[in-house]
Amino acid sequence: MITLAPDLETPTRGGFAENDLLEVAMGPHHPSTHGVFRMNVVLDGETVVKLTPVFGYLHRNHEKIAEKNSYLAAIPYTDRLDYICSMTNNWAYVLTVEKMTGLAVPERAEYIRVIVAEMTRLYNHACLAGFLLQDMGALGTPMMYAFREREKILDLFESLTGSRMMCNYLRFGGCRCDLPDGWLEQAIQLTANYAPFLEHFEAFLNENEILRARCEGVGVLPRELAINAGVTGPGLRASGVNYDLRKVDHYGIYNRFKFRVPLGQRGDVLDRYMMRILEMHESLAILGQALRDIPAGPVMDAKAKLRNLRPKAGEVYGRIESPKGELGFYLISDGGPAPYRFRVRPPSLVNLTVLEDMCLGHTLADAVIILGSVDIVLGEVDR
């Protein structure tokens, strides 16, 4: 006996009995939901009629922890927000505090930040392509090809920071330590090897008929809805909106690099997938330029100190283009050693606002793929 939720509105389509609707809870333990994420889906046969995302299973109240600890102690916690992109999380927080305190960042540190951020973008997008294909049924093979390249980048991060994923590398006013000997050569080698990998990866997947059939026209996100719902990142650009924070805000030294911003036309899953592939090409271009031009010099501002940072009272909002979208930090300081208010603006959470709109009318299998193309990481959604 299936009981329907009391707030369910039954749409009238083609005349069917009320008992024909089936409510399915997908998750939170589910291999395709990219973490502990639950979707309460109401189905008419196979078609999605209503979809309610439920999350909060990974809520660790990072904001309150950061409000009780010093500014420095919040940096390792930011690693754990979007746990596969720790370098960009660090950068967003460190950028916000530097905006607040006016600390300057030396040239070499800025180049290193761009290099590690673009490497993070590379492996995040490769992972997404892998996970999306896994959701479609190509169980593991594209994912493992992507992970092979990811391993090389993770090895580089381990030799630089000591940890593969929880890097804790950026500090206020620069980076924790300089590049070890031989790191730059390895990074240049990796960038050189990545382009042929990407070529093979695209040859492997882009023209695949199954991928095209399953992704074309599925989960269309119209332009106006994307802007109004605050979708950012590749999902927004796939709908044709030219808004990339690296070009809009010119944070860091991104205005020194020549790179293009790919835009999609239809805003369906295929466009979002192709966005990631094209952005990987652009990241390689940026990496090539940064690795070529990186100057020698210090990596920490001479005036920066590690302990007992007390910014003057005030508030600031800093944001960067993380691989998932706009990652922002809103900090209010009251002059004390801990922030008064520490707020993380998570891209994955806001991108989920339109999940229901994209899935309505599609089948349950498509809902899985649409969720995969939105690219969420629960560490960021729940904090």
Next chain:
Amino acid sequence: MLGRGIIRGLIETGRNFCGSYYDPERLTTVQYPEQKIAPQENARTIPFLVYDGHDPLAGLRCTACTICEQECPPHCIHIVKDTAKKPDYLGKMQFHPKTFDIDIAVCMGCGICAEVCPFDSIKMDRVFELAGGHRALILHKELLAKSEEYYRQIHPIEAAVVDEARAEEQRKAEAKKAAAATPAPAAAPKPLAA
């Protein structure tokens, strides 16, 4: 032709599959634990305390300044200071810890304690095969103390820098002591104006 994309994909898969028989790039699996990858110089997991000399507890470099305890993000370090003082490598009398506990179930392995320590006494270890050993989750200073030989072995480049700095400090301290010990030399008699 219908199926062209799938056939191109299968060619890629075939390339990877056949390549895994002779190309090391294709076969990246390491058969752990029979094969192990050499750990990186910088790798960090949980902290440990460095001691000089042969006695693990008497030679601890830690002076119980509690800076690591204050900066530790998840507050996993707990130190109780001992009121008796001991001389350190420069001869200055310093406090030392009566108890020094790290709760490694809470420890994030972030390395901030090692970064802020002014005495180079807490450093990051590389051990990750922790299951099945002593099975304690709260490590007291007996388990945390590891020799400076061990530190040089696991982090050679970092230890070289630390050793150099400490040797420099020791040289400066000895030069100061020598200058204070010898009396000021008698002033040479001024030459009489010719």
Next chain:
Amino acid sequence: MPTLEQVIARVANALPGASLQIVPNGNPGHPGSLLLDNGQAGAVARILRDDPELRFDYASNASGVDWPEKTAKEKVNVKKIVDGVEKEIEETVERKTGGYLEAVYHLYSMALGHGPLIIRLRTANRGDGAVLPSLTPVWRSCEFQEREIFDLFGVTFTGHPDLRRILMWDGFVDYPMRKDYVPVAEEARP
């Protein structure tokens, strides 16, 4: 990027009688914010979004802030008549700040490429007057973020399509991000 005064002028043009106050940022190098009146917030938000020169079509962040009531003592020189003579005496005056919850929105314009414009809404108090108008009908990006402010701070948003707890479980009672929140059981420290 229009200045705060220009924004106020354009809003007043479209909606006569709109009251927007500038709240200066404690940090002088950074932009201040606009405090909106709760009754007019929806209308003002629509103007901010639709006005051709402002076009703030993208609400990036909606965040809650808790300002518990604080009493600050200040010494003030007051002229008083003592024994028939006017004298200046130092008196301690108590000034109360806070005692409300705030919702802070950061607005950007994707069409015109400027931003941020920071707007604030304040509740009457931290008790049963913690009610604010929802801006979700204007910017859909506020939907989940206002639910989070409801969940973690206890601010009820009128006009929100689906206001219920988002991060804490449904039966949870208190509001974790408030400054006076005490968790139920503190873990024993060794």
